[in-house]
Amino acid sequence: MTVFILVAGAFTGPYVWRDTAARLTAEGAEVRTVALTGLGGGPGGPAGAVDLETHIADVLAVIDSVAAEPGREIVLVGHDYGIHPVYGAADRRAGVIARIVHLDAGMVQDGVPALAAVPDRLLREEAAELAVVSGGGGAGGELPPPTREAWSRWGSTADLTEAALEGLTALAAPQPLGTLLQPLRLTGAVAAVPVTGVLCTGNGPGVEMLQIMVDVGDPALRALADAGVAFLELPTGHWPMLSRPTELAKALTEAASGGGRRLTPPGAAHRPAHLRPFLLDVPERPRERTGNTDLHLPDGPGPHPAVVFVHGGPVPAGARPTPRDWPTLTGYARLVAGEGAVGVTLDHRLHAVTEYGQAAADVARAVERVRADPRVDADRVALWFFSGGGPIMADWLTQPPPWLRCVAANYPILAPLPSWGLADSRFHPVRALSDAGDLPLVLVRAGRESAEIAATVEEFVAEAARRAVDVEIVDVPEGRHGFETLDPTDAAREAVRRAVAAVLARLSG
Structure with missing residues (x-):
């Protein structure tokens, strides 16, 4: 018995x-x-x-x-x-x-x-x-x-x-x-x-x-x-x-x-989901690396608008390749570069949920480095957050600078999760919406998201509606967290194109 x-x-x-x-x-x-x-x-x-x-x-x-x-x-x-x-x-x-x-x-x-x-x-x-x-x-x-x-x-x-x-x-x-x-x-x-x-x-x-x-x-x-x-x-x-x-x-x-x-241990027989190919076949673009930041460059001298892609986490410090080389991030960066914007990938130091402060500082420094580049139009920048990078959004929703034309997020965490113990942290995008003003937002939702993350997204959407914040929602009904490499369906491809078009439209003025 x-x-x-x-x-x-x-x-x-x-x-x-x-x-x-x-x-x-x-x-x-x-x-x-x-x-x-x-x-x-x-x-x-x-x-x-x-x-x-x-x-x-x-x-x-x-x-x-x-x-x-x-x-x-x-x-x-x-x-x-x-x-x-x-x-x-x-x-x-x-x-x-x-x-x-x-x-x-x-x-x-x-x-x-x-x-x-x-x-x-x-x-x-x-x-x-x-x-x-x-x-x-x-x-x-x-x-x-x-x-x-x-x-x-x-x-x-x-x-x-x-x-x-x-x-x-x-x-x-x-x-x-x-x-x-x-x-x-x-x-x-x-x-x-x-x-x-x-x-x-x-x-x-x-x-x-x-x-x-x-x-x-x-x-x-x-x-x-x-x-x-x-x-x-x-x-x-x-x-x-x-x-x-x-x-x-x-x-x-x-x-x-x-x-x-x-769980499947890493090995030759298992290709990690985040290292599988991007769901769109995007041509290579000229790429320059400075410090923790890579620029994927469009044609012409510029100045061009820029989209800065902020990876999620936590990611262990010893992870290789580092996030700026992951197919999802490089895929999006090449995609926007092909449409005339500088695509920026970067590495930040979110190695544990207690390290949002240093990760946010890394992102802020990278953004200023990008804006100082003569090929970038410093007055036309968008930030695009992924997964566990979502809480860093809060810093940019709080009284956003005029040069920040759009903030986007894919399957993001939009409030500290219960198991993190960070309920009183400043990294709480739902609360930061009260100071977002008329900053346009683009939110890509995965229909098969985990319950704990989906709850934060629902809370964010409800708060945005209450405050009449401009949020364009792009749904991927059958998509999972990280759908760009997990679920290469036609619907997912269309969602990526739609989200990119929405962000670039807000940089065109």
């Missing part, structure tokens, strides 16, 4: 699993929920000197009670913070664990505390300050549970009903600081245990986006691809046991049987 041992995340206890556990039981599985010390009893549970080792011991106690009965196949499920005590316990009982399931939980590392995985920087700082007040290591200290309005700082609340959110708030308990601050210690034995990740696509990337990140060289995800980790998706927010209990039960059952999709 399969026995699911379910470990809840920060501030929560066994009660969150009620509906999912009932469905798993109805399907013939056995379910045990772990009451983590200081959390399992709800509000007012004793914190004392509770740390991560305390919670590992809690999980070990349940594992040992199950393992004492013959014929049990143990599947350990960790949600959110819960993955840390799950790994600590599995490392010490690797021989009796059939599988570990990460339920919308990040990766863990030996010697790294759970606090490092908290997405919101301000929350990490708050916990660190509380630890100092309570005596350095956080012994006896507690992090207060979120208010009803603050749960989104810990993960997307998508699909939670008002009643579920109220219940989550009412039953939440303070999180003992020691559980977040004590480093996880692993011997390495847990590496032998099969792993499945259940991705909540309303809160973070899905499998296709992970594959893109593997392809561009993300070392942590490359390791997951090499290890054959399986992945399943749930189209909901960070608390699927409350928002989609039936679907979660089915996903856990499939995970226990080894189901799911696996």
Whole structure:
């Protein structure tokens, strides 16, 4: 018999699993929920000197009670913070664990505390300050549970009903600081245990986006691809046991049987999506490289209008080729150069979501370098953003300069994603629309976009309509994120031509 041992995340206890556990039981599985010390009893549970080792011991106690009965196949499920005590316990009982399931939980590392995985920087700082007040290591200290309005700082609340959110708030308990601050210690034995990740696509990337990140060289995800980790998706927010209990039960059952999709490691037999040919056969153009910037030049001395193409990310620092040589960027640059505008590709240093500041500075410097070139008409410039480069748009939507004639974006991220912890960042294009004035915008939407990114685009479009901002939308109904190399259909080709024509039209005056 399969026995699911379910470990809840920060501030929560066994009660969150009620509906999912009932469905798993109805399907013939056995379910045990772990009451983590200081959390399992709800509000007012004793914190004392509770740390991560305390919670590992809690999980070990349940594992040992199950393992004492013959014929049990143990599947350990960790949600959110819960993955840390799950790994600590599995490392010490690797021989009796059939599988570990990460339920919308990040990766863990030996010697790294759970606090490092908290997405919101301000929350990490708050916990660190509380630890100092309570005596350095956080012994006896507690992090207060979120208010009803603050749960989104810990993960997307998508699909939670008002009643579920109220219940989550009412039953939440303070999180003992020691559980977040004590480093996880692993011997390495847990590496032998099969792993499945259940991705909540309303809160973070899905499998296709992970594959893109593997392809561009993300070392942590490359390791997951090499290890054959399986992945399943749930189209909901960070608390699927409350928002989609039936679907979660089915996903856990499939995970226990080894189901799911696996990432493809880079290799000779796999051509990364971002390095496949551009969907249009565009002739080469004269190309000049200066610093981090390439100019794809039209015919004639100029001055010509310019379109600056800003790649997405994060892209690992060691990725080769660098983005300015990727077929999508060079394809667009050649395309506009053939129509009489300078096409600009560049590299910026968005190597992690915490590095938008330096990436934005790289883009700003590149734009000024382009405008200073005598072959460029400094008063006729457009910026075109892609994917994770979208948040950088915010700087240019905020009181745009008169020489900026248009801003375009393809399958962009237009607000910080819930898993980034950057809700208060300046890199928030939706909010920046209030200062965009009459700047024309061109938005290319991928119909098969991931749920988390599509939500930011919908929010942006709604805000633009509310503020009567000039947005021309070009839809690619069957297109995926990065459709220019993934989906070379006639409809996609027409969408590219239409988008280019829309941008160039705004540079013609």
